[in-house]
Amino acid sequence: MDFKGRYNFDASPDRVFDAMTNPRTVAACLPGCDALEPLGDNRYQATMMIGVAAIKGRFKGTVELRDLERPVSYTLRVAGKGTVGFAKGQARIEIGESGSSSSVAVIAKAQVGGPVARVGQRLLAGTTKMVADKFFACLRQKVEGVPP
Amino acid sequence: MFAPEFDYYRAGSVAEARELLDAHPDSTVLAGGHSLIPILKLRLAAPAALIDIGRIDALRGIASDGSTIRIGALTTHAEIAASDLLKGKAAALPEAAGQIGDPAVRNRGTIGGNVAHADPASDLPAVLACLGAAFVIEGADGERRVSAPDFFQGLMTTAVGEDEILTGVELSEAGDGEASAYSKFAHPASRYAVIGTAAKVGLSDGVCTSARVVVGGLVPAPVRAGAVEQALVGQAVTTELIAEASRKVGDSLDDDDLLGDVYASAGYRKASAHAWVRGALSAAVARAG
Numbered sequence: 001m002d003f004k005g006r007y008n009f010d011a012s013p014d015r016v017f018d019a020m021t022n023p024r025t026v027a028a029c030l031p032g033c034d035a036l037e038p039l040g041d042n043r044y045q046a047t048m049m050i051g052v053a054a055i056k057g058r059f060k061g062t063v064e065l066r067d068l069e070r071p072v073s074y075t076l077r078v079a080g081k082g083t084v085g086f087a088k089g090q091a092r093i094e095i096g097e098s099g100s101s102s103s104v105a106v107i108a109k110a111q112v113g114g115p116v117a118r119v120g121q122r123l124l125a126g127t128t129k130m131v132a133d134k135f136f137a138c139l140r141q142k143v144e145g146v147p148p
Numbered sequence: 149m150f151a152p153e154f155d156y157y158r159a160g161s162v163a164e165a166r167e168l169l170d171a172h173p174d175s176t177v178l179a180g181g182h183s184l185i186p187i188l189k190l191r192l193a194a195p196a197a198l199i200d201i202g203r204i205d206a207l208r209g210i211a212s213d214g215s216t217i218r219i220g221a222l223t224t225h226a227e228i229a230a231s232d233l234l235k236g237k238a239a240a241l242p243e244a245a246g247q248i249g250d251p252a253v254r255n256r257g258t259i260g261g262n263v264a265h266a267d268p269a270s271d272l273p274a275v276l277a278c279l280g281a282a283f284v285i286e287g288a289d290g291e292r293r294v295s296a297p298d299f300f301q302g303l304m305t306t307a308v309g310e311d312e313i314l315t316g317v318e319l320s321e322a323g324d325g326e327a328s329a330y331s332k333f334a335h336p337a338s339r340y341a342v343i344g345t346a347a348k349v350g351l352s353d354g355v356c357t358s359a360r361v362v363v364g365g366l367v368p369a370p371v372r373a374g375a376v377e378q379a380l381v382g383q384a385v386t387t388e389l390i391a392e393a394s395r396k397v398g399d400s401l402d403d404d405d406l407l408g409d410v411y412a413s414a415g416y417r418k419a420s421a422h423a424w425v426r427g428a429l430s431a432a433v434a435r436a437g
Contacts, residue, residue: 057192
């Protein structure tokens with residue numbers, strides 16, 4: 001499954017990059033995520049509850065930040081499994097600057113398997129976009145300092 | 149597959165169902181079970197408890213006070229499809245309900261369960277959005293009414309909170325010269341809507357006085373086709389006008405939001421949506437005239 005998205009922020013790339021790579025901010029903004037536990041070397045252990053309607057699953061896995069180049073780009077590697085299936089993926093994040101604002105481009109590729117992939121295929125892309133939209137909306141509030 | 153183990157509670161009233169929801173964290177409301185039970189059997193969810201509201205008779209039935217029709221959440225698709233009141237005053241709804249799944253699904257599946265599940269490939273969300281429905285939700289602070297744009301928040305996401313229950317849907321009766329219709333591109337195996345289109349029009353002496361067009365199936369939640377509506381209102385309705393207006397449906401569809409699958413890509417659905425819009429509009433106009 002492929003995912004592409006672009007999100008704009010009214011803040012400098014430095015601020016956006018710092019927020020996106022701060023495990024506490026990420027955990028607070030990722031829907032259903034309680035905490036990111038550091039494992040060292042920019043690797044974290046994550047537990048996430050992802051659910052739409054009655055379909056709900058708890059995922060446990062690792063998140064790794066690589067190729068960090070503040071404030072322009074990094075790569076996010078995620079691997080996890082849960083009751084409804086497993087997922088493994090990589091996302092390239094590039095932050096561009098235009099005047100006083102920033103634009104974040106996300107290009108991700110993921111393999112999803114297990115029950116959710118067999119029967120929930122048509123919902124995967126929509127769910128991914130919904131989680132990403134919620135994440136960036138929350139991040140925008142934190143970065144731009146707008147009260148939620 | 150077998151469903152994972154869960155505790156089962158049968159509620160005798162909405163108040164009791166809400167108490168059970170409160171008392172059992174990680175519980176899910178069971179109505180007709182035609183979305184939830186397959187999800188359990190496919191192991192896509194494993195709630196600790198099911199709260200069965202299926203035998204609360206107060207939530208069943210269709211009634212009108214002469215201007216507003218109230219449909220209880222537990223009313224089945226078959227009951228809606230057979231309702232003479234709805235056929236006369238909100239034709240798109242029984243038309244859509246009669247095309248859901250197969251007879252077994254229609255005899256057990258309920259309008260409340262259907263919209264609370266809010267599957268993007270479901271028929272009823274687009275129809276109810278088109279008919280300007282109000283969704284009646286009961287929670288700790290009593291009853292509240294939510295309009296369709298606020299109710300359907302996204303893919304399988306609705307305004308119904310964790311501790312709330314959807315108890316019914318309210319519609320306005322179609323007035324003189326008004327009529328609605330539903331037209332659908334059904335997936336040949338599942339009968340789910342690849343594209344579903346609901347239209348409601350008002351006609352006076354052959355001129356369109358009001359129009360509301362809503363599409364579903366190819367979007368996470370129902371989308372109003374404003375450009376199609378604008379192209380119709382104030383115009384003398386002809387076959388050519390309907391075809392021309394229908395082609396504007398793409399203006400209301402955001403490419404980033406469109407859903408596709410291996411059977412029908414997002415691009416294909418977008419490109420063919422106008423044909424189903426035209427079908428719904430033509431049928432609604434024929435009924436209104």
